[in-house]
Amino acid sequence: MAQRLDARDPDFPQAFADLLAAKREVSEDVDQAVRAIIEDVVARGDEAVIDYTRRFDALDLTADSLRVSEAEIDAAERQCSKETLEALALAKERIEVYHRAQRPQDSMTTDAVGVTLGWRWTAIESVGLYVPGGLASYPSSVLMNAVPAKVAGVPRIAMVVPTPRGETNPLVLAAARLAGVDEIFRVGGAQAVAALAYGTATIRPVAKITGPGNAYVAAAKRRVFGQVGIDMIAGPSEVLIMADRHGNADWIAADLLAQAEHDPAAQSILVTDSPELADAVEKAVERQLTTLPKAEIAGASWRDYGAIILVERLTQAIPLVDRLAPEHLEIETGNAEELARLVRNAGSIFLGSHTPEAIGDYVGGPNHVLPTARSARFSSGLGVLDFMKRTSILKCDADALRVLGPAAIALGRSEGLEAHARSVAIRLNM
Amino acid sequence: MAQRLDARDPDFPQAFADLLAAKREVSEDVDQAVRAIIEDVVARGDEAVIDYTRRFDALDLTADSLRVSEAEIDAAERQCSKETLEALALAKERIEVYHRAQRPQDSMTTDAVGVTLGWRWTAIESVGLYVPGGLASYPSSVLMNAVPAKVAGVPRIAMVVPTPRGETNPLVLAAARLAGVDEIFRVGGAQAVAALAYGTATIRPVAKITGPGNAYVAAAKRRVFGQVGIDMIAGPSEVLIMADRHGNADWIAADLLAQAEHDPAAQSILVTDSPELADAVEKAVERQLTTLPKAEIAGASWRDYGAIILVERLTQAIPLVDRLAPEHLEIETGNAEELARLVRNAGSIFLGSHTPEAIGDYVGGPNHVLPTARSARFSSGLGVLDFMKRTSILKCDADALRVLGPAAIALGRSEGLEAHARSVAIRLNM
Numbered sequence: 001m002a003q004r005l006d007a008r009d010p011d012f013p014q015a016f017a018d019l020l021a022a023k024r025e026v027s028e029d030v031d032q033a034v035r036a037i038i039e040d041v042v043a044r045g046d047e048a049v050i051d052y053t054r055r056f057d058a059l060d061l062t063a064d065s066l067r068v069s070e071a072e073i074d075a076a077e078r079q080c081s082k083e084t085l086e087a088l089a090l091a092k093e094r095i096e097v098y099h100r101a102q103r104p105q106d107s108m109t110t111d112a113v114g115v116t117l118g119w120r121w122t123a124i125e126s127v128g129l130y131v132p133g134g135l136a137s138y139p140s141s142v143l144m145n146a147v148p149a150k151v152a153g154v155p156r157i158a159m160v161v162p163t164p165r166g167e168t169n170p171l172v173l174a175a176a177r178l179a180g181v182d183e184i185f186r187v188g189g190a191q192a193v194a195a196l197a198y199g200t201a202t203i204r205p206v207a208k209i210t211g212p213g214n215a216y217v218a219a220a221k222r223r224v225f226g227q228v229g230i231d232m233i234a235g236p237s238e239v240l241i242m243a244d245r246h247g248n249a250d251w252i253a254a255d256l257l258a259q260a261e262h263d264p265a266a267q268s269i270l271v272t273d274s275p276e277l278a279d280a281v282e283k284a285v286e287r288q289l290t291t292l293p294k295a296e297i298a299g300a301s302w303r304d305y306g307a308i309i310l311v312e313r314l315t316q317a318i319p320l321v322d323r324l325a326p327e328h329l330e331i332e333t334g335n336a337e338e339l340a341r342l343v344r345n346a347g348s349i350f351l352g353s354h355t356p357e358a359i360g361d362y363v364g365g366p367n368h369v370l371p372t373a374r375s376a377r378f379s380s381g382l383g384v385l386d387f388m389k390r391t392s393i394l395k396c397d398a399d400a401l402r403v404l405g406p407a408a409i410a411l412g413r414s415e416g417l418e419a420h421a422r423s424v425a426i427r428l429n430m
Numbered sequence: 431m432a433q434r435l436d437a438r439d440p441d442f443p444q445a446f447a448d449l450l451a452a453k454r455e456v457s458e459d460v461d462q463a464v465r466a467i468i469e470d471v472v473a474r475g476d477e478a479v480i481d482y483t484r485r486f487d488a489l490d491l492t493a494d495s496l497r498v499s500e501a502e503i504d505a506a507e508r509q510c511s512k513e514t515l516e517a518l519a520l521a522k523e524r525i526e527v528y529h530r531a532q533r534p535q536d537s538m539t540t541d542a543v544g545v546t547l548g549w550r551w552t553a554i555e556s557v558g559l560y561v562p563g564g565l566a567s568y569p570s571s572v573l574m575n576a577v578p579a580k581v582a583g584v585p586r587i588a589m590v591v592p593t594p595r596g597e598t599n600p601l602v603l604a605a606a607r608l609a610g611v612d613e614i615f616r617v618g619g620a621q622a623v624a625a626l627a628y629g630t631a632t633i634r635p636v637a638k639i640t641g642p643g644n645a646y647v648a649a650a651k652r653r654v655f656g657q658v659g660i661d662m663i664a665g666p667s668e669v670l671i672m673a674d675r676h677g678n679a680d681w682i683a684a685d686l687l688a689q690a691e692h693d694p695a696a697q698s699i700l701v702t703d704s705p706e707l708a709d710a711v712e713k714a715v716e717r718q719l720t721t722l723p724k725a726e727i728a729g730a731s732w733r734d735y736g737a738i739i740l741v742e743r744l745t746q747a748i749p750l751v752d753r754l755a756p757e758h759l760e761i762e763t764g765n766a767e768e769l770a771r772l773v774r775n776a777g778s779i780f781l782g783s784h785t786p787e788a789i790g791d792y793v794g795g796p797n798h799v800l801p802t803a804r805s806a807r808f809s810s811g812l813g814v815l816d817f818m819k820r821t822s823i824l825k826c827d828a829d830a831l832r833v834l835g836p837a838a839i840a841l842g843r844s845e846g847l848e849a850h851a852r853s854v855a856i857r858l859n860m
Contacts, residue, residue, distance in 0.1 A: 355826045397784055419718075423788045
């Protein structure tokens with residue numbers, strides 16, 4: 001049973017603050033181990049990658065077999081059901097259309113002073129995509145990372161995916177081909193991150209690494225940051241559902257459990273102004289749990305981190321939503337758009353009762369890689385901009401420099417930077 | 431004297447690789463000290479901040495005097511010369527106009543299936559701006575950080591600036607007021623970063639911290655990342671100048687030295703197809719150094735990290751530029767636009783011989799906070815987007831869910847996420 005909070009209780013502010021502060025992640029201290037692995041890969045390249053793969057994945061590779069061959073991808077595709085491949089193709093198509101609209105505009109203007117200025121966006125030259133092995137090996141995540149990179153125009157996408165004892169998820173390979181991944185290497189862990197960041201004889205280095213992973217992968221990404229770019233560090237998934245008395249308790253319970261089944265540290269929260277709905281959802285969760293394959297995980301998440309918050313009016317919930325800054329926000333009310341407009345902090349918003357969050361995980365079109373752990377206060381979901389960068393451009397002619405130069409000289413001197421001032425003055429014969 | 435490289439030499443690839451790999455930063459290991467300071471500020475709040483300020487800045491404060499008063503800012507403004515204040519106002523105006531054009535568009539469409547989808551950009555709710563004290567206390571940097579935040583619509587901008595022994599740079603306070611900074615606190619170091627990230631009784635927490643600082647500040651920013659957002663970690667500044675035989679050796683030398691005077695670890699590189707220009711620039715640098723106030727710093731930078739690279743044709747230099755990914759790229763040739771179009775990796779490009787980089791530092795309009803240490807391969811200069819975040823929005827009606835639902839169910843099941851599949855199926859009576 002999840003905890004219950006009531007905004008009318010005098011101790012609510014403290015209870016809500018405790019909910020906000022709850023640490024849902026056990027941070028393993030793997031930093032020293034990861035540091036040694038990275039240094040070893042830098043020093044010994046392929047050989048080190050092969051050694052760690054033998055040790056951690058129980059898999060014997062050679063430099064020649066690090067890369068997954070086209071024939072293997074063909075074979076993987078043949079293993080996938082037609083229905084699933086078609087679903088994957090629909091997802092890819094919709095993700096692509098959504099992200100195409102995110103492509104940024106270049107700008108170039110000449111102002112009244114005669115200065116030509118603006119910027120130009122360019123794709124990152126090469127991107128590495130980390131895909132976890134085993135249970136968390138999701139073909140949908142391959143699409144969500146690779147499609148925006150492709151839409152951005154990234155010329156080279158290299159993917160790494162561990163295949164413990166040689167076990168591969170055929171759908172992951174099929175998704176990679178569908179999304180236009182250029183190279184796939186069957187390695188994982190900190191050694192794969194190090195190989196992507198620094199390069200080996202077989203795995204050429206990339207400029208940025210994206211994709212989720214375990215504690216070792218996260219620590220390795222933090223450590224190679226600077227050498228390459230990285231995306232956000234993903235935490236356990238979250239959903240917050242706002243609903244009024246018209247909400248369908250069974251549907252809402254199903255959505256809370258869809259989040260909870262990801263991870264015992266996932267978090268599902270219902271905020272409602274209806275005590276009746278609160279009770280009905282609670283009962284429905286318990287009922288649905290009895291037949292759920294992942295009942296143990298989902299039950300633990302709901303028990304340890306789930307919450308039902310009762311408010312007098314749903315508009316009162318907006319400041320609470322903004323403080324929680326949920327990764328996923330479902331608004332299942334008649335005035336969903338209206339409430340959504342009031343929200344500042346959320347990774348993704350799902351409007352109305354026919355938009356379960358799972359639609360967004362697969363075929364909605366928006367990205368499912370979203371900010372967790374309250375980071376929607378300051379960051380966005382993955383998108384095309386994460387695979388591009390902007391170069392600013394400035395051009396003065398002699399006249400424009402005459403207009404702007406004196407102010408630059410004054411500011412340079414005020415900051416004690418005489419060479420700055422002189423680089424302008426010398427062109428003005430000052 | 432800077433090093434000379436010639437692209438026609440057989441050992442050029444290795445020499446260029448060495449230039450790329452040169453470590454220009456001594457990374458001080460201050461992480462343990464910083465960790466203790468942050469924990470102390472979390473535990474003791476204002477009291478800890480006041481203690482560290484006494485110890486590191488030789489300044490006695492109380493909770494009441496942490497914040498700089500309006501009267502003090504008035505007094506600071508009166509200390510500034512009219513000429514400098516006017517230059518600052520011109521800079522602010524031009525930075526504002528440039529960044530206004532960066533404001534992103536929201537998007538909301540309904541597709542053929544009947545799915546309404548898009549995204550909305552919102553400003554980050556509060557931002558902390560770190561401004562270094564002492565010599566590196568630049569009013570121009572206050573503008574470059576605060577103006578984009580203001581243009582983004584950030585409702586609250588809090589600035590911290592250490593004032594060792596109470597010494598304040600009046601222009602920094604004037605720039606803060608001009609740019610619309612809401613609160614200024616006279617504290618710095620890891621203790622200021624901790625206060626902004628976690629909040630104290632006097633300093634309310636922010637959602638993101640930007641701005642440059644010393645090793646302690648950089649380590650503190652890395653450590654609070656996650657609790658709050660941070661901008662890039664800035665390294666020593668760099669310029670790469672491409673010039674042909676028409677280049678003015680004195681002007682180019684002045685630009686190389688303007689970069690070099692920042693820091694002994696700054697880097698200035700000239701790439702040219704003209705051996706005569708190479709020689710002339712080298713002589714001009716030595717000549718100009720003799721009268722430069724910061725000759726010691728600039729001379730050390732030029733000697734230790736400066737380089738002149740000779741190529742046969744300037745188009746051959748483009749792949750070298752992309753590998754160096756310079757923070758600042760000046761192209762002083764007749765066909766500057768043409769060459770610029772070929773470049774993928776640069777923080778900022780300055781076109782033609784009348785656009786010294788110093789113009790961009792102050793009054794050009796583009797931001798002067800730019801990616802260093804080759805990070806222009808994967809990141810952009812500071813801009814309005816750094817102070818906003820994007821929320822994706824999705825809405826299905828019953829019909830749209832009927833179209834998309836089956837694919838979501840298939841993919842959910844293929845990933846072993848039955849509760850995901852059920853959250854869709856339950857709405858379709860499947």
